[in-house]
Amino acid sequence: MHESAKTKPSATPALPRPSGLSGFAADWASDQRTFKNVSWGKAMMWIFLLSDTFIFGCFLLAYMTARMSTTVPWPNPSEVFALNIGGQEVPLILIAIMTFVLISSSGTMAMAVNFGYRRDRRKTAALMLLTALFGATFVGMQAFEWTKLISEGVRPWENPWGAAQFGSTFFMITGFHGTHVTFGVIFLIIIARKVWRGDFDQERRGFFTSRKGNYEIVEITGLYWHFVDLVWVFIFAFFYLW
């Protein structure tokens, strides 16, 4: 019995398969694997993200229901999320910067994946750490935003401007997303350390799973990271811009 070397796509010989719809049918009609050349880890992450999509979907739908059914006016996000810069109220400026930072982090993540498959240890680790830094910056700015709102009197159960559900949904949804980002940062740091140390070149075994890792984990972490980024786009659109 050997290590699951061939669960990573690069090691699998490309199968001759028909293209298009008949290829799709052939894959689903085949034995062993439905998604050819997709490793177990990647398949798991995709299915997890599908499940997670339903969680965020439910949160956002609940928020929209609350916002549409409340009898008290909803606070105006442009005014609430404005920063006073140089004597001027600039609406949504902090959120714009946060969004920019998070989307930039997706770019560095994509570069890390690229260098990972080239087995460029240093650049991969550096770019992952940069991604983690962007992520941490995002969470930091979110903490600043929370602090500001709390000091202005926004609570989960009330706020000075209107419907109490504004504060509840705000803290719940951004908090849940921020938790995702925080977990992402932690994963990024752990994986970056492994890349840096050369675990995937030496086929070092995982501490918990005792399985040998490979560079694909960079891509899997990237999938998660892009997902968290994408979710933010929806939160941004539905919560801040609506």
Add this chain to the structure above:
Amino acid sequence: MVNIPSSIDDTVPAAEVEDVELYHPHSWWTTYVFSQDAKVIAIQYSLTAISIGLVALVLSWLMRLQLGFPGYFTFIDADRYYQFITMHGMIMVIYLLTALFLGGFGNYLIPLMLGARDMVFPYANMLSYWLYLLAVLVLAAGFFVPGGPTGAGWTLYPPQAILSGTPGGQSGGIILMLVSLILFIIGFTMGGLNYVVTVLQGRARGMTLMRMPLTIWGIFTATVMALLAFPALFVASVMMLFDLVLGTSFFMPAIVEMGTQLQHGGGSPILFQHLFWFFGHPEVYIVALPAFGIVSDLISTHARKNIFGYRMMVWAIVIIGALSFIVWAHHMYVSGMNPNFGFFFATTTLIIAVPTAIKVYNWVLTLWRGDIHLTIPMLFALGFIVTFVNGGLTGLFLGNVVVDVPLSDTMFVVAHFHMVMGVAPIMVIFGAIYHWYPKITGRMLDEIMGRIHFWVTFLGAYLIFFPMHYLGLLGAPRRYYELGESAVNPPSAHDLNVFITLMALTVGAAQMLFLFNLVWSLRHGKEAGGNPWRATTLEWQTPTTPPPHGNWGKELPVVYRWAYDYSVPGAPQDFIPQNQPNPDRLSMENAS
């Protein structure tokens, strides 16, 4: 044009994935306790589920004692009665049925039936069990906190679920319930991802999706559904927890309690119902689909006949799974939602009857002119079909808005769902345990005890739940602590309640016999051998019984046929295992 093997006579494709290297435990602890072997995890899941299920059984006795002999057992006051109802429902639906079918049978059967060595992520699989155990402990802790567990009913509807008038509503009870649900969902997700990826990506050579036993199809579809439905419950639990702990008003409207205006206001209780039932209705099929799958295999094996309409059976499972996501509001006809929704949801609900009926016809047609062996698994399978048809028919009453409105919240509903998603799946669980116990332990369960268990359980379940339909038609409401002298509770109804209670105690006693059988047969059961039922599926073809760590020894099995080659004309035996090549192919290979 690419050469895709078109018939079973063609060669089996080469292995695409190298054999995995398993984690080999080094100590007693990692072998039997913190085990990463799916079979051990399955047994852990099953034993935990059965243990907490026993609590639910005792709770049902206590409720029946109160209903049969109101006022006689003074320790059952109204609050306790509601707590018993709540915990009984929640334990049975989630912590017993879901956990046993997916965590128990899923873990045991998926790798074995697919010819895999283990689940794809054994470590996450292990974590799944320990989180489940933690969820069960947190749930059970509700019995020991001041104020007791929550008494909100298993649906936990707000606002009453978190008001002080409800037992456990403003104390630890409801918090523990919600936290336990959240833990369960996180744990289940870890296991569920394993089951889905193993089915999709971890099959043996030759094992195509359309050669999988229906058991796997049922468990697989149910797991996919669970991964998409549990998020709604997760979100609902988190939001209710915030309403309770942080004082938010997601589900809480402006409300006056005991003359005091509460701080809440502007929330929507119906939002909770939508979220809950978006989970809750698929949950019915998360429990039912594995039962459908397993019972198909039991019937085919014990009637020595291929399952009738295999492809239709698969598609029916998939279609039921998909439809079950767009029927949830049929639980909410009287909730105050827009009445026009009722039309849509009644229509989709009744459409589900079509694939379900296909399945029932196919089971019956599988039995038709089969070589039926009335073994205990077969008895339970037959019991399932009858019970399920009964429960399904009353579903037609409750699915229609106009018929549902007067029946809503009566004992008729209790009778319906206990028949269709209580008794019926539990029949399958029993049948499955009698069927696979020889593989798990190497010994047969005792036949005589098994027959007593079946007949008492099957007939008893009917005697319990059939009269409840009548009570419901009389108008007897459900969840009432005491009916007293009312128009809906004439003396005849009261006599019936006494009768139901006695039957419930009898059926409960039969379960004690079953548990005794489980333990007794471990030592004294007949030696089973590797394949006592002469079944075709891969789990019966393992080199040793019980299957070893890694399941298959050196060589992974190769699959040459579907799972239902029973009584094939001209074959030397009345079954051909899935991993047996065609005889003419064998002779060809020998000749070359």
